[in-house]
Amino acid sequence: MKTLVFELLRPNTKNYMVYVNALFLLGLLSVGYVSALAVVMAYFIESIILGVFNAVKMGFSTSYANRTEGGGSANYSLILFFCFHYGFFIAIQSIFVFSFFEMEGGLFKEPFALIQNYSDLLKLEGMWLLIASIVFTNLLAFVMNFLAEKRYTEFTANELMSKPYLRIFVQQFVVILSGFFLVFLKAGMIAAVLLILFRLALDLFLIGLRENTEALDRFASWYAEKNSQMSFEKIKKQLLLFSE
Numbered sequence: 001m002k003t004l005v006f007e008l009l010r011p012n013t014k015n016y017m018v019y020v021n022a023l024f025l026l027g028l029l030s031v032g033y034v035s036a037l038a039v040v041m042a043y044f045i046e047s048i049i050l051g052v053f054n055a056v057k058m059g060f061s062t063s064y065a066n067r068t069e070g071g072g073s074a075n076y077s078l079i080l081f082f083c084f085h086y087g088f089f090i091a092i093q094s095i096f097v098f099s100f101f102e103m104e105g106g107l108f109k110e111p112f113a114l115i116q117n118y119s120d121l122l123k124l125e126g127m128w129l130l131i132a133s134i135v136f137t138n139l140l141a142f143v144m145n146f147l148a149e150k151r152y153t154e155f156t157a158n159e160l161m162s163k164p165y166l167r168i169f170v171q172q173f174v175v176i177l178s179g180f181f182l183v184f185l186k187a188g189m190i191a192a193v194l195l196i197l198f199r200l201a202l203d204l205f206l207i208g209l210r211e212n213t214e215a216l217d218r219f220a221s222w223y224a225e226k227n228s229q230m231s232f233e234k235i236k237k238q239l240l241l242f243s244e
Helices: 002-009 016-030 036-069 077-100 114-122 127-147 157-161 163-183 188-211 213-226 232-243
Strands: none
Touching: 002 188, 016 036, 016 127, 016 188, 036 077, 036 114, 036 127, 036 157, 036 163, 036 188, 077 114, 077 157, 077 163, 114 127, 157 163, 163 188, 213 232
C-alpha cells in the first residue's frame, strides 16, 4: 500500500500542473498577496466551479449518446435538474459555512443573505486571482482529459450527475476543518497551508487513479478485499467516475 501511495503522489507529466498550482498559491500566501481567509473561501467557491464543469460534461455525454443512438433519446432536461439540485445543495452548504464564519471579523452579517455574502467574498484581497487559478486548473483538466481523451464516451450523463457530491462533501469538510484553525485558534496561515496541501494530495490521488491503470487496479483490488459486498469491476468503475 505504501508503494501505491508513493506512485500516486510522485511528480510526473500528468500531475505537474497540480504541483505548480499548489506552489503558486503557497507563494501568494507567503508574500501576503492573499489572505488565509481568501484561500479558504476560494476553495469553497470552487464547489460552484466544479458544478459548472460537471454540467458541461453532462452536455457532452448527452450529445454523444444522441449521436451514437441515432434517435436523440438522451434528455437534456437531466442537466437542468442537476443544475437545480446541485444549486440547492450548494445554497444549503453556503448558509452553513457563512454561519460558521460569521464571527470572523464580522465578514458575514446574515448567513441567509447569499448574494450579499458572495459579493463580499469576491471583495477579499486576491480573491479574483485565486478564482482564476482554480478555473484555469479545472479548464486544463477538462480539455486535456475529458475532451482530448473522449471520456464523454465512457460515462452517461446520469452517471456524471452524481459525481461531484462526494468530492464536494469531502472538500467542504476540510474547509470547515481549516476554518476551525482560522476562527477559533486564530491560526490563519496554518489553516490555509493545510487546505492547500490537502487539495494537492486529493488531486494527485485522483489523477493517479485516472492515469495509472496499474495503480487503479491495485487500489480497487485492495478495497474489494476490505469490502466483499462490492465487486472489483464495480469499485473500479466508481473510482474512475470519482476521479473524472
